Amino acid sequence: MGWGLVGTGMIARHFTEDLRSVAGAHLAAVTSRSFDKAAAFGAAFDARAHADLDAMLRAPEVDAVYIATPNDTHFSTALAALSAGKGVVVEKPLAMSRTEAEQLASFATEQKLFLMEGMWTRFLPAMDFVREALRSGAIGKVRRIDGELAFRHLYDPGNRFFDAAQGGGALLDLGVYLISLSLALMGRAETVNGRWRAAPSGVDMAADIEMTFGTAQARLHCALDYEGANLFVIEGTHGSLVLQAPFIAARQVTKTLAMAGRGLARMPGGPTARRAMAKLSRLAPSVPGLRHQLFDFSGYGLQFEIAAATQALAQGHTQHPLMPMADTVETLRIIETIRSQGPAA
The missing domain is CATH 3.30.360.10 (Dihydrodipicolinate Reductase; domain 2)
Structure with a gap:
């Protein structure tokens, strides 16, 4: 399972370091608002850096996307990734409002794509x-x-x-x-x-x-x-x-x-x-x-969430039973x- 990473901050680094211990998964690509940061991150973790999100989403080696950017970007980034046919895990909160979360959940269901909030606990x-x-x-x-x-x-x-x-x-x-x-x-x-x-x-x-x-x-x-x-x-x-x-x-x-x-x-x-x-x-x-x-x-502890999402994606599921979209919507x-x-x- 090739993961594409959006963002290069602290959580992105934790994700990537813990990803190394997950069997059957690896970091395939990374993108950021700053290409220099993406390039440095990619070099450090042996992943291809992309200049923008669209370029990364077109990469065939990217099977799923982990979004580790600020809260206000979660909805638009997740929607773009789902529109590109990728499974998506979004760092909490999944979106800034219940309405946005419902829209993402509905679209993912229609497209038969995996979507999960990264509530790693x-x-x-x-x-x-x-x-x-x-x-x-x-x-x-x-x-x-x-x-x-x-x-x-x-x-x-x-x-x-x-x-x-x-x-x-x-x-x-x-x-x-x-x-x-x-x-x-x-x-x-x-x-x-x-x-x-x-x-x-x-x-x-x-x-x-x-x-x-x-x-x-x-x-x-x-x-x-x-x-x-x-x-x-x-x-x-x-x-x-x-x-x-x-x-x-x-x-x-x-x-x-x-x-x-x-x-x-x-x-x-x-x-x-x-x-x-x-x-x-x-x-x-x-x-x-x-x-x-x-x-x-x-x-850090993200490896358990990553392993669960990777398995669910490999099995063709659209949600994970431990973190259903209904709970994300209800929390918001x-x-x-x-x-x-x-x-x-």
């Missing part, structure tokens, strides 16, 4: 463990989810994080992970509420998200102006599962069956906490009700619902 080994634990009733019936994802960025109105025209805001950049993961585990939300705080540029600097799933409730928070604990806690009637920080790249899941264990599992993120949790992991057998499951892997609907309520005073 869903494909991590830790998530396989969590899904099986919930399926088997290991922590009883889920009654609550608590999730936080916050990374500090210095405010700059021209930076993509704070520019609405570039798809900025905490919800599109970070909230998508929290919402998408909740939907993956619980299904469609019955109710959605939220509130957000505006940056000086008007985009959402931080947001609180509340959703209900029957008798279960999710309380989620994302922000661009501080470093958060970045845990994802799933509480059941008989215990809890904690995806340790940063949960979007989880390499450890803590399973607790006692109240003391739950308190330890909620220890905030950061270097000090990670060292403490590592020490606690070694002591876990002696701590009643507390167990750590480790999922160590090389690279939830974000729009929260934003429509206006910023907090």
